[in-house]
Amino acid sequence: KQEVTQIPAALSVPEGENLVLNCSFTDSAIYNLQWFRQDPGKGLTSLLLIQSSQREQTSGRLNASLDKSSGRSTLYIAASQPGDSATYLCAPPPPGRRALTFGSGTRLQVQP
Amino acid sequence: EPEVTQTPSHQVTQMGQEVILRCVPISNHLYFYWYRQILGQKVEFLVSFYNNEISEKSEIFDDQFSVERPDGSNFTLKIRSTKLEDSAMYFCASELPPMDTQYFGPGTRLTVL
Numbered sequence: 601k602q603e604v605t606q607i608p609a610a611l612s613v614p615e616g617e618n619l620v621l622n623c624s625f626t627d628s629a630i631y632n633l634q635w636f637r638q639d640p641g642k643g644l645t646s647l648l649l650i651q652s653s654q655r656e657q658t659s660g661r662l663n664a665s666l667d668k669s670s671g672r673s674t675l676y677i678a679a680s681q682p683g684d685s686a687t688y689l690c691a692p693p694p695p696g697r698r699a700l701t702f703g704s705g706t707r708l709q710v711q712p
Numbered sequence: 713e714p715e716v717t718q719t720p721s722h723q724v725t726q727m728g729q730e731v732i733l734r735c736v737p738i739s740n741h742l743y744f745y746w747y748r749q750i751l752g753q754k755v756e757f758l759v760s761f762y763n764n765e766i767s768e769k770s771e772i773f774d775d776q777f778s779v780e781r782p783d784g785s786n787f788t789l790k791i792r793s794t795k796l797e798d799s800a801m802y803f804c805a806s807e808l809p810p811m812d813t814q815y816f817g818p819g820t821r822l823t824v825l
Contacts, residue, residue, distance in 0.1 A: 643803060645816070649811075651812070688793065697768060698745075698760055699768050701757070702755040
């Protein structure tokens with residue numbers, strides 16, 4: 601059974617800092633991993649999907665990396681802004697399945 | 713940009729009542745999902761649906777739950793006899809293979825009294 605852990609659980613930073621959010625998963629035989637953003641009381645917004653054949657995927661100020669062998673993914677946020685304040689969720693599916701397994705998320709607060 | 717929609721945004725029901733949560737997935741997508749998130753907890757997978765049948769389901773998705781795609785656009789989740797512990801935010805998602813990205817709707821908050 602896939603278990604997903606996200607560290608840190610919460611993070612508060614001043615605007616402009618570069619951030620690293622960590623995700624680890626127990627079963628490394630995944631074929632992709634998706635990162636989401638969740639605003640309080642809202643749905644999930646897909647940020648990036650990284651395939652197992654890729655090591656990195658970039659979208660604007662976001663960069664996700666994947667190291668399957670160590671069971672880790674990292675979301676890097678450059679030049680953080682107050683609008684980035686949200687909970688960030690990592691979700692790899694278990695091997696051979698499409699259903700996503702979610703971590704508890706990292707709650708990010710960017711101070712103006 | 714196409715998006716997944718869900719209705720209602722909030723549903724309040726009495727324990728033991730049946731509820732139907734509705735979703736309109738993105739029009740050309742082929743895989744459909746229901747997830748739920750109990751307040752303060754992780755998002756949990758319930759069921760996936762492909763080619764008019766359930767393709768995966770979790771332990772949570774017991775006989776009290778059912779899904780249906782009654783027409784070419786809607787995807788529904790029915791809970792036959794709601795329990796207090798069914799109170800949660802229910803999310804619908806859809807996907808177009810081989811893109812693998814799941815797109816989520818805004819959710820329906822279900823409150824069981």
